Amino acid sequence: MKIRNRHGHFNLIAPFYDRFFGGMRHDLLLQHLDVQPGMVALDIGGGTGRVAQHVARRGGQIVIVDPSPVMLKEARHKGLPGVRALAEQLPFPANSIDRILIVDAFHHFARQEMAARDLMRVLKPGGRILIEEPDLRFTGTKLIAVMEKLALMQTHFMSPPDLAALFEAHGARLIDILVENINATIILTK
């Protein structure tokens, strides 16, 4: 699958991205991600490494996977390794990854079902996937979804139960759905 320039706007905003979104806290998310020494963790659609840098600071090893070369360059400046790839076609063997983090990115994936299938393929049995997304059950998120449609951003938001069901159809088991402000974190295992 070709990595198209559909992600061009992220190349444009990459140098400023952390200035807008960098201040947010992710303590609960990182606590549940629980990256232990020796584990292989991926931040899919990890962009500039805004969230992954906190995993690294806690001693965890995490690799950013993202199609945008400029977002990945920003991550490299933070000392974070990156792989240019799509969630739909991950360059990793089956059952090889302990932890997968996806923050504010799943609604940008062009082929969500294909992504769910490939994410479940690479996850080890007993591994964990954490997906943080704006919760579509809130009016604020519905407004964001409409605004992004009007801006022709080609995003597709799902409600947390629908997202969980999509992964369950590919062999995941739902552990929990945590809601904080207008974000939901869906925690899944295999």
Ligand SMILES: C[S@@+](CC[C@H](N)C(=O)[O-])C[C@H]1O[C@@H](n2cnc3c(N)ncnc32)[C@H](O)[C@@H]1O
């Ligand atoms: C809103 S940014 C979020 C970045 C980061 N997760 C954060 O929270 O700071 C969405 C990211 O998803 C990436 N992305 C878009 N489509 C993708 C796909 N199909 N597979 C993997 N990443 C993708 C974009 O390049 C961008 O870096």
